[in-house]
Amino acid sequence: MTHSIIAKDLHHCLVEFISRSKKPDLLTTYFFFLEKKHDIRPVLFVREKMIYQSKQNILSKVEKEGKLWRETEIKIQVGAPPVNEKTTKIYICPFTGKAFGDNTHPNPQDAIYDWVSKCPENKERLDGVRVKRFFVSEDPEVIKNYIQKRNKPISKTVFSSGVTGKLFNSKQAVIEDFEHNQLKSIPFIDVPRQNRFQIEAHFLEFIEKQLDESKISAFVEAMNTYEEFSTHVKRWIEENK
Numbered sequence: 206m207t208h209s210i211i212a213k214d215l216h217h218c219l220v221e222f223i224s225r226s227k228k229p230d231l232l233t234t235y236f237f238f239l240e241k242k243h244d245i246r247p248v249l250f251v252r253e254k255m256i257y258q259s260k261q262n263i264l265s266k267v268e269k270e271g272k273l274w275r276e277t278e279i280k281i282q283v284g285a286p287p288v289n290e291k292t293t294k295i296y297i298c299p300f301t302g303k304a305f306g307d308n309t310h311p312n313p314q315d316a317i318y319d320w321v322s323k324c325p326e327n328k329e330r331l332d333g334v335r336v337k338r339f340f341v342s343e344d345p346e347v348i349k350n351y352i353q354k355r356n357k358p359i360s361k362t363v364f365s366s367g368v369t370g371k372l373f374n375s376k377q378a379v380i381e382d383f384e385h386n387q388l389k390s391i392p393f394i395d396v397p398r399q400n401r402f403q404i405e406a407h408f409l410e411f412i413e414k415q416l417d418e419s420k421i422s423a424f425v426e427a428m429n430t431y432e433e434f435s436t437h438v439k440r441w442i443e444e445n446k
Contacts, residue, residue: 210427215241220433231441235424236394239415247396247408248388252368256396258408260388264380272367274379279340279372281350281359288351295348297340297372300326302358304351340365346374 211219218241223229239245246259257263267273280302288295288306296305296317303320305313317339321327329336342348347363364373368387373379396404397412404412414420425441428434 210423211238211431212242216431219428223434223437228440229437231421231425231445233394234428234437235421238424240393243411245393247391247393249391249402251387251389254402255405256391256402256408257405258411260384262405262408263388264383267367267383273383274364274367274373274376277340277363277365277372278360279347279350279363281355281361283355283358286352286354288348290352292348292352293345294341294343295351297342297351298324298327299338299340300324300328306348306351340372341370342372344371344373344378346378347372 215238219234219238222234222237226233244259247256248260248263249256250263257266264273279297279299282302282304287304288309291308292306294307294313296313298304298317298321300321301324303324305316305320307313310316318337321337321339322335324335327335327338329338342363350361364376364379365371366373366379366382368383371382373382391399396408397416425438429438
């Protein structure tokens with residue numbers, strides 16, 4: 206009965222884990238077991254300071270809430286390209302398509318602020334003053350749209366990050382940026398030990414259930430049925446007396 210708690214593939218993982226650990230303690234071994242059994246891969250969502258059970262959990266949540274990406278329309282003006290192949294960041298006026306590049310203008314952020322504050326096509330007002338709203342993108346695929354010389358203005362649908370507001374050429378690019386800049390992997394064993402961040406409610410509930418004394422005891426009994434683990438089990442029992 207206790208044997209079934211540790212499936213064959215998990216037994217192999219535990220053998221490898223024990224062999225590379227000089228003196229593994231019970232909780233570290235137990236959390237390693239849980240991590241493999243339930244495919245737990247915790248990540249910290251930096252912006253929320255919240256730990257989730259996996260990358261898939263947080264991606265599903267923010268996408269369902271409409272906070273991951275939004276469709277946005279950009280305009281591209283005619284005339285000489287405002288950026289070039291070496292441009293890595295671009296500031297775009299949402300009303301006219303006027304753009305400033307980080308390598309084609311000495312102060313692109315100041316320039317875009319000044320432009321939208323005077324832009325005649327900017328009809329958005331806050332307390333009677335033009336709203337200084339503009340787009341920012343570091344996506345090479347978005348920047349490429351502004352490198353090509355055009356004879357007539359065009360509009361193009363792109364995607365903005367729900368977290369940073371930056372523009373991307375595709376939804377996949379938004380997701381990849383989110384994963385790279387907003388998520389940080391954290392070892393499962395470190396999750397209950399830390400107190401700097403909150404743990405997402407469902408993940409916290411799962412951890413609390415697994416820390417039930419009967420579940421840990423069942424794990425120890427299952428480990429003890431294997432001769433290769435018996436030395437460690439005896440030590441754990443002695444340490445917990």
